[in-house]
Amino acid sequence: MAVLANHPATRDQAKVMNRYDITLRLVGLLHQDEAVIGGIGYTNFDLWAASAGRQGRRQPNFYMLGSMGLAVPIALGVAIAQPRRKVFALEGDGSILMQLGCLSTVAARRQTNLCIVIMDNGAYQITGGQATAAGQGTDIVGIARASGLAQSAWAADEASFTELAGLALQEDGPWLIGCRIDAGKPADTTERDPARIRDQFMRGLGVRK
Amino acid sequence: MAETWHGIVRDVLKRHDVRLVTYVPDNVLRPLIEGVEADAFFTAFACTREEEALGIVTGAWMGGTRGIVLMQTSGFATLSNVIASLALPFRVPVAMMVSERGTLGEFNIGQSLVAKTMRPVLDALAIEHHTMTRLDETDFILDRSLVQAYATMAPVCFILSPLLTGGKVFSK
Ligand SMILES: Cc1ncc(C[n+]2csc(CCOP(=O)(O)OP(=O)(O)O)c2C)c(N)n1
Numbered sequence: 001m002a003v004l005a006n007h008p009a010t011r012d013q014a015k016v017m018n019r020y021d022i023t024l025r026l027v028g029l030l031h032q033d034e035a036v037i038g039g040i041g042y043t044n045f046d047l048w049a050a051s052a053g054r055q056g057r058r059q060p061n062f063y064m065l066g067s068m069g070l071a072v073p074i075a076l077g078v079a080i081a082q083p084r085r086k087v088f089a090l091e092g093d094g095s096i097l098m099q100l101g102c103l104s105t106v107a108a109r110r111q112t113n114l115c116i117v118i119m120d121n122g123a124y125q126i127t128g129g130q131a132t133a134a135g136q137g138t139d140i141v142g143i144a145r146a147s148g149l150a151q152s153a154w155a156a157d158e159a160s161f162t163e164l165a166g167l168a169l170q171e172d173g174p175w176l177i178g179c180r181i182d183a184g185k186p187a188d189t190t191e192r193d194p195a196r197i198r199d200q201f202m203r204g205l206g207v208r209k
Numbered sequence: 210m211a212e213t214w215h216g217i218v219r220d221v222l223k224r225h226d227v228r229l230v231t232y233v234p235d236n237v238l239r240p241l242i243e244g245v246e247a248d249a250f251f252t253a254f255a256c257t258r259e260e261e262a263l264g265i266v267t268g269a270w271m272g273g274t275r276g277i278v279l280m281q282t283s284g285f286a287t288l289s290n291v292i293a294s295l296a297l298p299f300r301v302p303v304a305m306m307v308s309e310r311g312t313l314g315e316f317n318i319g320q321s322l323v324a325k326t327m328r329p330v331l332d333a334l335a336i337e338h339h340t341m342t343r344l345d346e347t348d349f350i351l352d353r354s355l356v357q358a359y360a361t362m363a364p365v366c367f368i369l370s371p372l373l374t375g376g377k378v379f380s381k
Pocket of ligand 1: 040041042043066067068091092093094095096121123124125126127132290
């Protein structure tokens with residue numbers, strides 16, 4: 001964990017980055033087998049956009065269409081069911097603030113194959129950009145550490161994000177990476193077809209053939 | 210040893226390979242929780258909210274592991290949004306078991322009032338639910354309803370009546 005020492009201690013010190021760019025970098029690091037859960041808000045829109053490829057869209061992705069705050073619990077469930085698979089939860093700041101207890105549950109379980117990425121734009125962007133508490137002094141990485149997630153860090157910049165995500169892929173977690181995000185619009189809109197999303201996800205996880 | 214409701218529940222869950230148990234505790238559920246926590250077949254742990262517990266079971270089912278959420282009546286009252294926006298549209302067979310408060314000798318007015326919302330919400334969401342009152346019916350109801358839930362990919366809710374469990378008794 002000494003490796004986290006050179007990352008910014010607080011939200012204020014982290015660079016403001018772009019969500020689509022960060023999501024592209026994450027998807028670029030992934031192999032085909034990691035599961036990724038995209039939370040409500042624009043987080044899952046950019047996961048959808050970043051997962052489009054020439055050979056079709058990345059399969060083991062799950063896009064939430066409601067159930068605000070449940071990206072981390074859903075990811076934890078997948079991680080428990082498939083302990084050898086790395087599982088990523090991408091969640092907005094407004095959403096994680098609604099379900100902070102899940103950070104404590106992940107910590108208590110010491111779920112080694114789980115990495116949480118917080119897209120912190122300080123706002124409920126999809127509902128009109130109203131400020132969240134994260135934009136007014138709340139430090140979500142600090143909350144995560146105090147919840148027992150010792151391997152929690154702010155990404156100082158894009159290179160730092162790539163380094164942290166790479167660590168999460170290689171070493172035991174649970175991990176939490178905080179990303180400060182600008183007010184840019186998402187690059188696309190998720191197709192709202194829950195039955196198809198769930199079926200694709202389960203095929204991507206090898207639960208369905 | 211005489212059969213108990215919680216012993217039967219544990220056996221039927223095993224028979225159907227329901228391995229994951231997430232819960233927010235309740236006094237009546239205590240013997241069931243202790244039973245599954247003592248049994249290595251199960252992965253069982255407390256969650257901070259019932260919504261979280263349902264999200265975990267949803268993710269686990271998509272990953273190939275069956276699960277059940279244990280809660281009390283007041284906890285069920287927090288779930289309508291995530292049932293309607295996650296379990297139902299994505300067709301995830303989440304099993305729920307609710308220890309019924311608010312009836313047959315309730316002493317807490319908040320419990321009795323929130324309990325009135327449970328069956329109307331289950332009916333409004335068209336969720337299969339059964340109120341379990343008798344030891345001799347417990348196996349049958351659970352066994353058949355779990356078969357149905359997984360075959361039809363639909364959530365199911367089991368309500369544990371004080372008639373079955375003894376409930377929580379008024380004490381000054
Ligand atoms: C329980 C619940 N309350 C409110 C909403 C409305 N809502 C949908 S998305 C959202 C904001 C999400 O904010 P955040 O997670 O920060 O993501 P962003 O929009 O910034 O990408 C809100 C309030 C909802 N869908 N569910």
